[in-house]
Amino acid sequence: MTNNRFFSFVGGNSGPWRVTKIAAVTGEGLKDVDRLDVINDKLDSPPPNAPWMLRGVTSYQRYVNSAEHQQLAAVQPQLDRPEATRAALIPIKKSESWWHLSQDQRRRIFEERSAHIATGLKYLPAVARRLHHSYDLGEPFDFLTWFEYAPEHAADFEALVSELRQTEEWQYVTREVDLRLERA
Amino acid sequence: MTNNRFFSFVGGNSGPWRVTKIAAVTGEGLKDVDRLDVINDKLDSPPPNAPWMLRGVTSYQRYVNSAEHQQLAAVQPQLDRPEATRAALIPIKKSESWWHLSQDQRRRIFEERSAHIATGLKYLPAVARRLHHSYDLGEPFDFLTWFEYAPEHAADFEALVSELRQTEEWQYVTREVDLRLERA
Numbered sequence: 295m296t297n298n299r300f301f302s303f304v305g306g307n308s309g310p311w312r313v314t315k316i317a318a319v320t321g322e323g324l325k326d327v328d329r330l331d332v333i334n335d336k337l338d339s340p341p342p343n344a345p346w347m348l349r350g351v352t353s354y355q356r357y358v359n360s361a362e363h364q365q366l367a368a369v370q371p372q373l374d375r376p377e378a379t380r381a382a383l384i385p386i387k388k389s390e391s392w393w394h395l396s397q398d399q400r401r402r403i404f405e406e407r408s409a410h411i412a413t414g415l416k417y418l419p420a421v422a423r424r425l426h427h428s429y430d431l432g433e434p435f436d437f438l439t440w441f442e443y444a445p446e447h448a449a450d451f452e453a454l455v456s457e458l459r460q461t462e463e464w465q466y467v468t469r470e471v472d473l474r475l476e477r478a
Numbered sequence: 479m480t481n482n483r484f485f486s487f488v489g490g491n492s493g494p495w496r497v498t499k500i501a502a503v504t505g506e507g508l509k510d511v512d513r514l515d516v517i518n519d520k521l522d523s524p525p526p527n528a529p530w531m532l533r534g535v536t537s538y539q540r541y542v543n544s545a546e547h548q549q550l551a552a553v554q555p556q557l558d559r560p561e562a563t564r565a566a567l568i569p570i571k572k573s574e575s576w577w578h579l580s581q582d583q584r585r586r587i588f589e590e591r592s593a594h595i596a597t598g599l600k601y602l603p604a605v606a607r608r609l610h611h612s613y614d615l616g617e618p619f620d621f622l623t624w625f626e627y628a629p630e631h632a633a634d635f636e637a638l639v640s641e642l643r644q645t646e647e648w649q650y651v652t653r654e655v656d657l658r659l660e661r662a
Contacts, residue, residue, distance in 0.1 A: 354584075431615070
């Protein structure tokens with residue numbers, strides 16, 4: 295059952311990331327914790343003393359076309375850059391009406407009308423990102439997006455998040471939590 | 479962790495479906511069993527005496543556009559029709575090169591060049607179908623497709639399977655098993 299595309303994000307009192315903010319943006323939030331651990335495996339249950347755990351899997355791209363893929367590949371940075379001491383974990387859940395749309399309808403909202411990919415591109419290579427899919431795992435959120443950036447790009451990251459939240463795509467978001475972190 | 483989109487297919491000596499054939503089409507096969515049980519839940523491990531278990535989750539459509547969705551919805555039958563006493567379970571795995579393609583490249587191969595949706599439409603409403611996704615669950619196969627049909631449509635079903643296996647899309651299939659079943 296385990297493969298290396300699985301990640302478990304554990305909120306508790308250990309791990310390399312100190313939690314600086316946990317905000318409920320839409321819907322129910324997550325219990326306050328001091329630390330976040332990121333484990334490249336699918337845990338069956340949260341470790342002792344960890345109030346919560348969120349799991350996701352990296353996967354094939356659902357909306358990016360090949361021209362966009364090449365643009366992204368040319369500029370996207372790796373995770374774990376030494377200067378990237380800030381991180382964010384943004385779990386989101388989308389409505390059933392989103393998931394009932396056909397592929398072309400979702401793509402049209404995602405990119406042609408909300409410019410999700412184009413907006414992300416503007417903030418590269420400052421912000422490194424990894425997307426984890428959770429919808430098909432039966433998890434409370436549909437996506438877990440992990441971001442890493444240097445302190446001097448914190449304002450850029452705020453702008454990115456703010457732009458995306460104003461899009462038509464975000465009208466389908468029924469739950470969103472925003473966690474900010476610093477390397478401990 | 480459980481939700482009703484999960485299905486577990488259990489090969490063993492119990493269940494409502496008698497196995498009439500288990501053929502390895504490409505790559506490694508599956509151990510011979512007498513019966514198949516279809517459980518609308520995600521089992522953690524196979525029940526006692528069951529040599530294997532395959533799990534998948536029904537999900538949002540990955541390639542179907544809205545016009546195709548409407549065409550399909552107009553003619554696709556429900557599962558569990560009393561006359562549909564034959565069934566097939568066809569687990570397939572695709573290559574890493576398939577999963578590394580962008581969405582538009584996969585769609586082009588899937589439909590514009592392989593006519594996967596159009597081919598399926600020709601055999602509706604004779605053949606009922608449910609697709610289960612397994613790639614993001616870390617399972618040995620990427621898809622489990624379940625079909626139900628009446629004995630008088632058995633030849634149609636053979637034609638459908640044969641047509642799909644000759645497509646460009648099927649060149650990406652690295653493992654395929656073909657199980658045929660009769661209601662016991």
